[in-house]
Amino acid sequence: MKCFEIEKLNLHYGDFHALKNICMNIEKENITSFIGPSGCGKSSLLKTLNRMNDIAEGCRISGDVKLFGEDVYGDMDVNMLRKRVGMVFQKPNPFPMSVYDNIAFGPRTHGIKSKYELDKIVEKALQDAAIWNELKDRLKKSALGLSGGQQQRLCIARAMAVSPEILLMDEPTSALDPISTGKIEELLLHLKEAYSIIIVTHNMQQAARISDKTAFFLFGQVIEYSETESMFTMPRDKRTEDYITGRFG
Amino acid sequence: MTSIKEKVMSRVFLLSALSTVLALALICLFLFINGIPAMAKIGAFSFMLGKEWSPSDTPPLFGILPMIAGSLYVTAGAIIIGVPIGILTAVFLSKSCPKKLYKFIKPGMDLLAGIPSVVLGFFGMAVIVPVFGESILSASIVLGIMILPTVTGISESAIRAVPQNYYEGAVALGAGHYRAVFKVILPAANSGVLAAVILGVGRAIGETMAVIMIAGNQARMPVSLFKGVRTLTANIALEMGYAAELHREALIATALVLFVFILVINLGFAALKKRIK
Numbered sequence: 001m002k003c004f005e006i007e008k009l010n011l012h013y014g015d016f017h018a019l020k021n022i023c024m025n026i027e028k029e030n031i032t033s034f035i036g037p038s039g040c041g042k043s044s045l046l047k048t049l050n051r052m053n054d055i056a057e058g059c060r061i062s063g064d065v066k067l068f069g070e071d072v073y074g075d076m077d078v079n080m081l082r083k084r085v086g087m088v089f090q091k092p093n094p095f096p097m098s099v100y101d102n103i104a105f106g107p108r109t110h111g112i113k114s115k116y117e118l119d120k121i122v123e124k125a126l127q128d129a130a131i132w133n134e135l136k137d138r139l140k141k142s143a144l145g146l147s148g149g150q151q152q153r154l155c156i157a158r159a160m161a162v163s164p165e166i167l168l169m170d171e172p173t174s175a176l177d178p179i180s181t182g183k184i185e186e187l188l189l190h191l192k193e194a195y196s197i198i199i200v201t202h203n204m205q206q207a208a209r210i211s212d213k214t215a216f217f218l219f220g221q222v223i224e225y226s227e228t229e230s231m232f233t234m235p236r237d238k239r240t241e242d243y244i245t246g247r248f249g
Numbered sequence: 250m251t252s253i254k255e256k257v258m259s260r261v262f263l264l265s266a267l268s269t270v271l272a273l274a275l276i277c278l279f280l281f282i283n284g285i286p287a288m289a290k291i292g293a294f295s296f297m298l299g300k301e302w303s304p305s306d307t308p309p310l311f312g313i314l315p316m317i318a319g320s321l322y323v324t325a326g327a328i329i330i331g332v333p334i335g336i337l338t339a340v341f342l343s344k345s346c347p348k349k350l351y352k353f354i355k356p357g358m359d360l361l362a363g364i365p366s367v368v369l370g371f372f373g374m375a376v377i378v379p380v381f382g383e384s385i386l387s388a389s390i391v392l393g394i395m396i397l398p399t400v401t402g403i404s405e406s407a408i409r410a411v412p413q414n415y416y417e418g419a420v421a422l423g424a425g426h427y428r429a430v431f432k433v434i435l436p437a438a439n440s441g442v443l444a445a446v447i448l449g450v451g452r453a454i455g456e457t458m459a460v461i462m463i464a465g466n467q468a469r470m471p472v473s474l475f476k477g478v479r480t481l482t483a484n485i486a487l488e489m490g491y492a493a494e495l496h497r498e499a500l501i502a503t504a505l506v507l508f509v510f511i512l513v514i515n516l517g518f519a520a521l522k523k524r525i526k
């Protein structure tokens with residue numbers, strides 16, 4: 001079952017052609033990773049999927065992106081799209097408010113007011129992000145006082161609190177230490193039971209460890225897209241091989 | 250030779266820096282030396298809380314409560330009018346203003362900040378007083394306009410200083426532009442916005458000329474938004490020209506009270522700055 005179908009997608013920033021004729025389908029309840037050197041367009045493609053590119057100046061997109069068959073760039077409401085397709089950023093970005101208010105922000109945005117319900121959602125989201133035990137006694141404390149790893153898991157919990165169908169993650173562990181990274185990887189393997197996850201990563205071991213499928217990007221194109229295991233054992237393209245064996249990038 | 254030059258220059262710099270301190274010290278000294286004895290003669294209680302100000306009566310009455318109330322009323326009015334407009338303008342300028350329009354509004358704001366208060370007072374006399382009379386309301390409107398550039402400018406930089414990734418985080422959860430701005434960006438900028446408000450208060454409470462021209466200046470407790478009132482600054486400016494003896498000292502004591510107000514406002518501002526850091 002596919003969650004995203006991307007067809008002949010082209011993306012320009014002004015005159016710069018950042019994504020060139022991308023065609024790919026992304027599986028549901030799966031982890032898909034995007035790898036490739038900096039500036040090859042991984043984040044741009046990710047942001048196309050929840051239309052975060054709408055706020056980038058000079059960004060033009062052509063082609064088709066379908067979410068479960070529905071046209072993402074058609075008359076779908078952007079805010080509803082972003083509720084269904086959550087996003088976690090490279091740099092943890094908790095809001096400067098309490099842990100509780102961070103998690104409750106999304107549900108409140110979508111109309112949930114009852115304290116009882118919000119309490120339940122906050123607890124569930126923190127539990128799903130495997131951070132409830134660490135934070136349950138400091139729900140009223142500012143989220144800015146948490147460690148980097150905790151902040152990032154808080155952001156994952158915040159994204160999950162609106163019950164998205166898909167989670168987009170843009171290098172979510174690149175700012176974290178190895179232990180926090182390990183915790184988040186473990187969490188992702190657990191989450192893929194219920195969510196479809198697309199993760200951009202700089203770290204090839206990470207892609208190999210956690211993802212089911214991997215796409216290799218170069219200069220705005222998808223060079224190779226296949227089962228992670230086969231890509232890392234038998235890359236079909238010479239450029240993929242060069243990249244994963246560390247010859248450039 | 251050079252070393253003498255260096256020494257002289259360093260003294261010159263030191264003296265320049267000290268002149269600020271010296272000026273402040275002299276003002277304090279002047280206010281306290283003249284103000285405190287007057288307060289003692291009149292009685293601190295009947296001076297600060299007395300509701301009658303009639304220097305020409307026998308015995309004369311020097312109660313400045315009406316003027317304290319007057320200053321607080323017009324300042325509060327200026328805040329009620331100027332702050333919401335200022336903050337909304339700042340949000341617009343920093344988050345959704347097209348560049349072309351910004352090029353008009355921003356210099357316009359700077360120009361408004363530079364308009365002498367006598368000109369604004371004149372504008373108030375010609376345009377606002379005919380509608381609302383010489384009243385608290387008229388004075389509040391003009392002072393509200395006067396503090397607008399201060400409130401807008403400082404709020405705008407506070408909002409611009411909020412990291413863009415808060416905005417992205419909010420929008421990525423499905424929040425609309427205005428929800429992201431008002432529920433995440435603005436609260437994140439609240440110390441800066443509060444600083445803007447405090448500076449606005451300082452500007453409004455110290456304003457003299459524009460207020461004299463439109464507030465009516467009756468030395469009585471405020472009765473209605475549409476009736477006149479006299480502020481502390483107006484009290485001093487209106488009577489200093491002919492006052493003598495105790496009357497004159499009572500006016501200096503009025504200035505002392507105003508000085509203490511400004512001091513409190515500045516302390517609040519300093520405390521806030523510390524908190525921002």
Ligand SMILES: Nc1ncnc2c1ncn2[C@@H]1O[C@H](COP(=O)(O)OP(=O)(O)O)[C@@H](O)[C@H]1O
Pocket residue numbers: 013016018036037038039040041042043044045056057
């Ligand atoms: N908002 C933008 N405006 C202009 N150019 C951009 C913008 N965002 C990204 N780019 C450019 O598009 C290319 C792809 O960027 P990005 O998708 O961030 O790459 P990656 O995530 O793979 O490092 C880069 O050359 C980058 O400089």
Ligand SMILES: [Mg+2]
Pocket residue numbers: 042043044170200
């Ligand atoms: Mg990137």
